[in-house]
Amino acid sequence: KNQVEQSPQSLIILEGKNCTLQCNYTVSPFSNLRWYKQDTGRGPVSLTIMTFSENTKSNGRYTATLDADTKQSSLHITASQLSDSASYICVVSEGAGGFKTIFGAGTRLFVKA
Amino acid sequence: EAGVVQSPRYKIIEKKQPVAFWCNPISGHNTLYWYRQNLGQGPELLIRYENEEAVDDSQLPKDRFSAERLKGVDSTLKIQPAELGDSAVYLCASSPPEMNTEAFFGQGTRLTVV
Numbered sequence: 001k002n003q004v005e006q007s008p009q010s011l012i013i014l015e016g017k018n019c020t021l022q023c024n025y026t027v028s029p030f031s032n033l034r035w036y037k038q039d040t041g042r043g044p045v046s047l048t049i050m051t052f053s054e055n056t057k058s059n060g061r062y063t064a065t066l067d068a069d070t071k072q073s074s075l076h077i078t079a080s081q082l083s084d085s086a087s088y089i090c091v092v093s094e095g096a097g098g099f100k101t102i103f104g105a106g107t108r109l110f111v112k113a
Numbered sequence: 114e115a116g117v118v119q120s121p122r123y124k125i126i127e128k129k130q131p132v133a134f135w136c137n138p139i140s141g142h143n144t145l146y147w148y149r150q151n152l153g154q155g156p157e158l159l160i161r162y163e164n165e166e167a168v169d170d171s172q173l174p175k176d177r178f179s180a181e182r183l184k185g186v187d188s189t190l191k192i193q194p195a196e197l198g199d200s201a202v203y204l205c206a207s208s209p210p211e212m213n214t215e216a217f218f219g220q221g222t223r224l225t226v227v
């Protein structure tokens with residue numbers, strides 16, 4: 001069964017600190033992997049998207065990595081800000097075109113002052 | 114350019130009543146998705162459209178849920194009759210026809226069934 005598992009389930013860090021969120025998947029055939037940020041009461045917003053041939057992609061203070069061999073991805077947040085408090089969802093697409101998606105349950109990040 | 118627009122933002126109904134949600138995708142996006150998101154969980158796909166054709170509705174509870182996308186633009190999702198367990202956020206998303214592109218989400222409709 002195709003699955004996407006994220007860890008930790010929740011995380012509390014101090015403002016200015018770095019953190020890394022993990023995503024493991026068993027989706028096959030793999031098409032692409034995306035990280036989304038979802039603020040409370042809002043829809044998810046895309047941070048990064050990586051295909052099989054890409055192993056890192058950055059978007060400002062967010063850097064995603066992908067190891068397609070071990071089927072693992074991470075999202076690293078540098079110099080966290082209060083506005084980074086949100087859920088971060090890993091999404092893996094399977095098959096041609098990448099339209100069939102499997103969502104992880106998300107990691108809830110709390111950044112404290 | 115406007116993003117994905119959903120309405121209403123919130124809806125409270127009594128169980129056994131019908132309810133409908135509306136979504137207007139980003140112009141030019143031929144792929145439209147409806148998701149259901151329970152508290153603390155990731156979104157779960159209900160149905161995916163390519164233009165006006167439903168290409169994946171395997172997770173749609175067809176006994177009470179229905180959806181349509183006439184003319185391949187905006188879409189409605191209906192629940193009739195609603196049950197207490199249907200309380201969730203219903204998200205609409207759209208993506209362009211190119212492969213491996215991101216999906217853009219609306220703000221969702223939060224449904225509470227009492």
